[in-house]
Amino acid sequence: MSEPSASGAIRLSSPQGRWVLTTAVLGSGMAMLDSTVVNVALPRIGEDLDADLAVLQWTVSAYMLTLAALILLGGALGDRYGRRRIFVIGVVWFAAASLLCGLAPNAAVLIAARGLQGVGGALLTPGSLALMQAVFHPDDRARAVGAWSGLGGVAAAVGPFLGGWLVDGPGWRWVFFVNVPLAAVCVPVALRFVPETRERDAKEHRGFDVPGAVLGALSLAGVTYALIAAPDRGAAPGVIVPAVAGVLLGVVFLHVERRRQDPMMPPSIFAIRQFTAINAVTVCVYAAFGGFFFLAVLQLQVVVGYSALAAGTALLPTTVMMLLLSARSGELGQRIGPRIPLTVGPVLCAAGMLLMLRVGVGSSYLADVLPALVVLGAGMVTLVAPLTATVLASVDVDRAGLASGINNAAARAAGLIAVAALPLLVGMGPESYRSAEEFGSTFRRAMPLCAGVLLVGALIAWLTVRTNVLRGAAVEEPCHPEVNYHCGVSAPPLDPGETRRPAPEARA
Template sequence: MEKSEADGPAIRVASPGGRWVVLTTVLGSSMAMLDSTVINVALPRIGDDLGTDLAALQWTVNAYMLTLAGLILLGGALGDRYGRRRVFVAGVIWFAAASLVCGLAPNAPVLIAARALQGVGGALLTPGSLALIQASFHPDDRARAVGLWSGFGGVGAAVGPFLGGWLVDGPGWRWVFLLNLPLAAVCVPVALRHVPESRDPDAQGRFDVAGAALGALALALVTYALIGAPEQGASPAVTGSAAGGVLLGAAFVRLERRRAHPMLPPSVFASRRFTAVNVVTLCVYAALGGYFFLSAIQLQVVAGYSALGAGTALLPTTLLMLLFSAASGELGQRIGPRIPLTAGPLTAAAGMLLMLRVGPGSNSVTGYLTDVLPAVAVLGVGLVIVVAPLTATVLASVETGRAGLASGINNAAARAAGLIAVAALPLLAGMGPEAYRDAGEFAATFRRAMPMCAGLLVLGALIAWATVRTPAPAHDTARPECAMHCGVTSPPLEPEPETGPPGTAG
């Protein structure tokens, strides 16, 4: 059961086959989404169980984001060339195998290596989930299918921190990873039996493997330098890694400019608005990456919450996005992106500053209502305002045929921003290797880190106000069903249109 775009998709949502395709894509994307949203809640328990320092916890988060951000564009190109179902299934199996290693990891180095392998699997399955819907469904049903995917994905994002906290406090943090095994056990056979294979008949030439490798290595070296600096100082390893990361980054830019069809085409940045909105994306998601990494630890180590309590405490942010992001997308369509992209980050910055009230005693009912809930609610409102218009503006900044590429670049930029923030914030805030074990020390550094996160959001708002001037035309906005996506870790991906994939060279 294989077809290309030339055959035309014919599955209807109401048919049994349509329901199987939606189930498959939701299960697959939920694996990656759950791991992205629950890992922060589990960090203090992982550190205690494995006897690790703060740097190892940073790598536990960043190893996954590193390979995912570096390879996600290449993963979409592989699906277009070799079959989207085939690559999606390979990603699910890979992700599940890496999750098993994570769940059985005897020490931090094994866990970090397995998390990096998880990111490779995520890079294969994440772009494939929406691409399968794009290629499988009849055009009249495609919007509804994506809406179902977004809605169920939003529910998964909302449940993730709660489920993760329950697992950490109950059977243990290892089950945060082992939970992926039954999901994969259902997803793979359903995909092989019920999801049609598809590929892009125009996909040809070489893959930009060198570009992907250079980009990932540059990020890895910079990340190593930032994480190692608090303990090692300006050692040869730290300074050498920083210099190597900068040099490889420059080599990556040079390589992409010289290739005929690079993974990251420089020509897409000819749009001033596309470039500006990606800079805003870097600011917003760097702030969010640092916030979610540190706030989950703050709630447990300083405020005294359990893992379940911390996950539940942060839930209102995601619930607000799930309930109101679609309406925000429609509002952005009417008034243009400039106001939402300015007001949203400023509101979110206020929420992060309100987190400074969280401390000892905030785990009581009164403490939650006065200290935690206002902060996470205001942050959620800010994200509701900004995330959907941000995605819409990215897609409106390029021609329709490059929407998938633009979305992939924006998604990768957001993940890279979160990666750098998790590496850099502890260094900038002066967190020592054992800070997360000492409530007083962590609270002091948290008070220094939150204003930095808020400052990034303010910077993003200023850039948006200064550069995003032209209202997005009505036909250039993101689809409302995509706007339901709860983009707390990255913006949603847009399926690649029926053109050649990114990441190939002709």
């Protein structure tokens, strides 16, 4: 076989182009599957490890914590040291951590392994799309991204079904083991067919914002620990001290970012009012999504009595709707502007969550569960693509990748805090998920809170988002809103910083 072609010259129709696409899909597919299958396994994990609700929260939160804190650093490492190299390291790291998750003998090992999994995700997630942008011929990039999005959307749609089948079949540990064979195929293909690329002026950069990444992670960890521990320990020093430390470290993080020459999250970007506003909407939306999807799978299994497979399959309508309709939503946002979609979308999502109040013991899927999920899915379809496009249009072209990364990290941090805080706010005890009556009662208190956060997001969008941010924007490449197909549940998609020319009114 011939050596890999030069970067920026590979055609999608060539054998090498198809292998590059396969590599990106396999790598990102691991992270996609993980984001959708683990929630389905939570009740069985708790039963097998004799764990309380806090362990289930940490099983989700440990991964989200390291991923949110390090994803910007992961993208920068790829630009500096080579996108393929960091991507491959991320895939190997992710697979090794997944193996450790599957072998975990107790809750402590599982939580630690999930944190390590998030580190691997932070290395591979930015790289899967960035390496395609770097190696494909400019004429093929839009089609390659579209194919990557569609195939990744299938992985996200299959995830809950696959997770449920694995949990009910060979067991919950196989939810993690399944990543190992995917990595075993992905790594050699990447090393053989994907050429190495890096940022042209990488040597001119002074360094990485490691202090910022560490401070951000420690700040999130302190606040998250306090929120998860509070229901069981109350206002004990072991709760108050981490909470105060987390807040203080957050203040130090902001101070460090202001003083660094190359900060991970430049505070100056938040001087752009439209960018700040759209991130506020993002935080509201993805906080509600994070809390909902964490609790909904438990509600279906603990209260309604679904098996893991039935619970995973029950949630498919939202993902399938996004897979089929997000491209049209992106096109609509470009025609009418983002203000209406970003207002109507959260309202529809809030209505879907309120409809979930009908779901309880003896509920019918067709009469009770499905209508709620269809309304929720309609809201997600309406808002996710315009939200991402508005983030990119709110900044100048040379900061599109940075803006997308910050928005993605903000969404993941919002979901992290929601999973930690929501059980505390609604009074879920450590053993509540073992009782259908107790969990059902707290679930009914949680859904109005999630809906309320969404309505706050809708109000922010209506008051602050400009109608003409997207409408009439000129771009050098055909817009491909289908990139938003499959990333909307856990976070908006990352943008690799491709060439665009925003409309004059979209610039800072």
